[in-house]
Amino acid sequence: MCLAIPVKVKSINGEEAEVESGGTSYKASIALVPEVKEGDYVLLHAGYAISIIDQQEAEETLRLLREIRVI
């Protein structure tokens, strides 16, 4: 139920955006993430973008994991 998939925002028209995932484009509402910009990745749930994916945080998480030194 709480499934959400990452999609890329291609274009924005008011509260509606065209998003793309795996080569397929569809429409989504951005009513819950009004600050979203074209080119951002968002998590899409039940037709609505619910969160903007923070690329910097994604890279930071990977960096921290790489730093784990297993003895």
Add this chain to the structure above:
Amino acid sequence: MMIGEERTLAKKLIQEIFRISSKEINLMEFCGGHTVAILKQGIRQLLPGHVHLLSGPGCPVCVTATGDIDSIIHLSGYRDVITATFGDLIRVPGSTSSLQKSRAEGNDIRVVYSALEALDIARQNPGKRVVMVGIGFETTAPTVAASILQAAREGIKNYLVYSLHKLTPPVMKALLDSGEVKLDGIICPGHVSTVIGARPYEFIPLNYRIACAITGFEPLDILEGINMLVRQIESGTPCVEIAYRRAVKPEGNLKALELMEQVFRVGSAWWRGIGEIPGSGLQLKEEYRVFDAATVFQLTPQDATEPAGCLCGEILRAAKTPLDCPLFGKKCTPEQPVGPCMVSAEGACSAYYLYGESDG
């Protein structure tokens, strides 16, 4: 499933968990999406034998009470009603029928992916009343709130919502207060937390000394979440950490929270297997009552008997596993489900059945 660097990082995380973990612990993954990911990826088999993962109540279809299913079925019988519902709910048995049976009897019941689709159906069928069945946690509730606000803005008068939305922190509190299962840590739901953030879980480490990690759904996310929990538990410093920082902010999604707050008020809700929990549900506020199916059709929350022999209730409370249920895999399968935990794709029984979890 994993490739390249992901595999290397996963190995490191697993080694780290083995290194720091010394005692027998119970971790509950609240969310059904996590249960599926954990079983599908075989994550249990990668962990030390004394780190136990228990499935929690985070499956909205599963926790919808039988009495509420009965109300939806009743609603679907009105001649001028089109019932719009998210997928799996249609197959969940009520006391005597199911939405699927109601549809076979000629009632107009449509499966939608989004509340926006239900709104479209309302636009296209001005002579009918379209009732969106609002199930789901804080991930879904803001989307339904947004659809109601859109209907209000556009003056769509034949769109109604039957809100059975439920809130996660209150049910966590109810489970912890019951003391039925001893928990050391909670893998908190990733997508619910994109909306509510980290703060609503803070009472858990504070009042119950139980570790919390908000976790994503990739194998690395889950291993990182478990690593955080083990570290908190072993060091005796439970807190709320976010292992899904790319999607979850500590304060959550303020816009989504604002829309939820605008449309819904917090009230009581019935949970299958758990009962009535005050303050765990969302109902429409007075000013949106024209959109409120509960008001318009005078539906009241009710309890009802569970299917005989079905252990869904115990399984949702993590008191039992699907393997404890005498019906599992015999009388109850995904093709012929007895209870909702086998119906929903993210129900624990369905996940155990599909991904072959066994006692070994």
